Amino acid sequence: MSARYVVVMAGGKGERFWPSSRLARPKHLLPIVGDKPMLTQTLDRLPDLAPPENTFVITNREQVEAVAEACPALPRENIVAEPVGRDTCAAVALASLLVRQRDPAATFAILPADHVIRDQAGFSAILRTAFSVAEAGPNLVTIGIVPTEPATGYGYIQRGGRLSEIDGRTVYRVERFVEKPDRETALSYLDSGDYFWNAGMFVWQVATIDKALSRHTPSLAKAMETVANGLAQGTSLDALLDNVYPGLEKISVDYAIMERAEAVAVVPADFDWDDVGAWPAIARHFPSDKDGNVLRGNALQEGGKGNIVISNADHLVATVGCEDLIVVHTPEATLVCPKSRAQDIKKLVKRLEADPRRQDLV
Amino acid sequence: MSARYVVVMAGGKGERFWPSSRLARPKHLLPIVGDKPMLTQTLDRLPDLAPPENTFVITNREQVEAVAEACPALPRENIVAEPVGRDTCAAVALASLLVRQRDPAATFAILPADHVIRDQAGFSAILRTAFSVAEAGPNLVTIGIVPTEPATGYGYIQRGGRLSEIDGRTVYRVERFVEKPDRETALSYLDSGDYFWNAGMFVWQVATIDKALSRHTPSLAKAMETVANGLAQGTSLDALLDNVYPGLEKISVDYAIMERAEAVAVVPADFDWDDVGAWPAIARHFPSDKDGNVLRGNALQEGGKGNIVISNADHLVATVGCEDLIVVHTPEATLVCPKSRAQDIKKLVKRLEADPRRQDLV
Numbered sequence: 038m039s040a041r042y043v044v045v046m047a048g049g050k051g052e053r054f055w056p057s058s059r060l061a062r063p064k065h066l067l068p069i070v071g072d073k074p075m076l077t078q079t080l081d082r083l084p085d086l087a088p089p090e091n092t093f094v095i096t097n098r099e100q101v102e103a104v105a106e107a108c109p110a111l112p113r114e115n116i117v118a119e120p121v122g123r124d125t126c127a128a129v130a131l132a133s134l135l136v137r138q139r140d141p142a143a144t145f146a147i148l149p150a151d152h153v154i155r156d157q158a159g160f161s162a163i164l165r166t167a168f169s170v171a172e173a174g175p176n177l178v179t180i181g182i183v184p185t186e187p188a189t190g191y192g193y194i195q196r197g198g199r200l201s202e203i204d205g206r207t208v209y210r211v212e213r214f215v216e217k218p219d220r221e222t223a224l225s226y227l228d229s230g231d232y233f234w235n236a237g238m239f240v241w242q243v244a245t246i247d248k249a250l251s252r253h254t255p256s257l258a259k260a261m262e263t264v265a266n267g268l269a270q271g272t273s274l275d276a277l278l279d280n281v282y283p284g285l286e287k288i289s290v291d292y293a294i295m296e297r298a299e300a301v302a303v304v305p306a307d308f309d310w311d312d313v314g315a316w317p318a319i320a321r322h323f324p325s326d327k328d329g330n331v332l333r334g335n336a337l338q339e340g341g342k343g344n345i346v347i348s349n350a351d352h353l354v355a356t357v358g359c360e361d362l363i364v365v366h367t368p369e370a371t372l373v374c375p376k377s378r379a380q381d382i383k384k385l386v387k388r389l390e391a392d393p394r395r396q397d398l399v
Numbered sequence: 400m401s402a403r404y405v406v407v408m409a410g411g412k413g414e415r416f417w418p419s420s421r422l423a424r425p426k427h428l429l430p431i432v433g434d435k436p437m438l439t440q441t442l443d444r445l446p447d448l449a450p451p452e453n454t455f456v457i458t459n460r461e462q463v464e465a466v467a468e469a470c471p472a473l474p475r476e477n478i479v480a481e482p483v484g485r486d487t488c489a490a491v492a493l494a495s496l497l498v499r500q501r502d503p504a505a506t507f508a509i510l511p512a513d514h515v516i517r518d519q520a521g522f523s524a525i526l527r528t529a530f531s532v533a534e535a536g537p538n539l540v541t542i543g544i545v546p547t548e549p550a551t552g553y554g555y556i557q558r559g560g561r562l563s564e565i566d567g568r569t570v571y572r573v574e575r576f577v578e579k580p581d582r583e584t585a586l587s588y589l590d591s592g593d594y595f596w597n598a599g600m601f602v603w604q605v606a607t608i609d610k611a612l613s614r615h616t617p618s619l620a621k622a623m624e625t626v627a628n629g630l631a632q633g634t635s636l637d638a639l640l641d642n643v644y645p646g647l648e649k650i651s652v653d654y655a656i657m658e659r660a661e662a663v664a665v666v667p668a669d670f671d672w673d674d675v676g677a678w679p680a681i682a683r684h685f686p687s688d689k690d691g692n693v694l695r696g697n698a699l700q701e702g703g704k705g706n707i708v709i710s711n712a713d714h715l716v717a718t719v720g721c722e723d724l725i726v727v728h729t730p731e732a733t734l735v736c737p738k739s740r741a742q743d744i745k746k747l748v749k750r751l752e753a754d755p756r757r758q759d760l761v
Binding site: 056337339340348352353354355356357358359362364366368369370371372373374375377378379381382384385388389395398 | 701716717718720721724726728730731733735739740741744746747757760
């Protein structure tokens, strides 16, 4: 069996969790759910898959020190910062380069840093199966979460024919990847049983993903070749990345590779999974009172329902007669937003970024 | 002409302006509208009516020092604290006692401490007319604000026949006092032209109000007689009030006297007037943006309308997609409440009072 590696993608800006999240303290560095940063929880989930020396975290320059603090078990050289963000395909190409430097025959998993998964045993078992599938042949392997509701906030993976039976699980070919559906379409996906949520988790051999990158994003592959050559000549990784990254194409791995590749497999996963994409999602992870209010910290509620109210310990946040509202208080700023408008928090953050008097709040 | 006095009633708890207002810092001690405490603004309005030595402020023990600070021009002995609150009729009886000690032949006005009136000249003129009416005969004189909208939050005064013409103004007998009406009734009042808002401003001779108190609230009159006797024997006012106040009937002057008395006059007043009874009212006194938002201090609004957002300078309060919401941030606490539920802020304050960990926020 070839060596197994895991690369965790920790580059998010976390603007959807403002004001708790900031550019330098995004969601994966916060204990949004649970009592450790989401990234730390993600790493705690990996011991059955790869040892710390085989685990990389890709982040950005602003967060690299905080990420290192959140990953005390990882060798410092396994934490790599992109000089600028160039979407997930560039990060995947970098991940492949990092793993190839250690072992060109390796297989590695790409995992997001900030998702909630409680079923540790289920997660380990499914990922081990995915490694086995990837090691068995030239497939790009995805994890497909079995949907539990007609979610409109996720992309879906439609399964094709049966590829193999591994560890007592049926693995399928992927028919196609589909964008976030509307409610009606999502209902039909749920009913059909043929669709899975795309959780952004992938497993593949270095050789397999490299071939796909060369074919579908040749400029990206060439740039990483330049980096590899530079490393061979003793140039530092940071300097090499500084040099090539600004010119890289900004494209997601889903769009650049997964939707175009031919040999793609999906391992259906029935472990609990939540990407906790925005404030309203956290209500799923905390107890609520009889009126459906989630109150965290020094929060008091008078005659309202369906609210999420979060305050730090010293400051009372009191809501009177509110419904389906998000209120988040931090020492520097307070957010008030209806749950239904949570997607607009990004717009607010963009305005803060553009305001010289307020950009330190981002 | 007999001497003129003014007694300002500054006993309110200000719970409707929580968290800006507190028990020891109620609305009349705050610059809710304008840049001075409402009480200071009230006193600044009086020079045409009575000199500072003829002006009293009745407050309570918790607020007496803060009130004295807000009234630097007033002799300290003119600031009198009730040991416990016993509603407005007891305060009127005390006011009458205080004025009578100075001049039994005097006429005095009772004025609330925390209303907004910008038309200083109009206010002075109407009040001088009211003094003239009171000095001319044994009437209890009220100020009736000419209504500008079908308000359901105020009591109304129905005028009766014409009493006299003074200073070019027609003064009317009062037909009756009516409680806060529903919307339909308020509309009919507005259309009729026969109804005024009851602003809680009264003018009368000491002898006239004393006679009314003796007739309609004899126990209250008797208690004040006891206080007067004690003062004559050299006992301190505070000690005497401590003695009698707990046993006093808790009743409003409107209910105890005005609704029962026979000789009541009303001077129609067309100066601007607003009792600023709760948070939603302050929107009338500050500029709003094109979407009807009133933003005070460090407040930022993204895609909402009709909100009132108030923050202290250091802390950003950002609202996203909110409508008709009140958000008030102070260093210790933040309130979020729909405008339509502002009356329930009192309930919240009662819960804070009952909570040992939170009663210091009241």
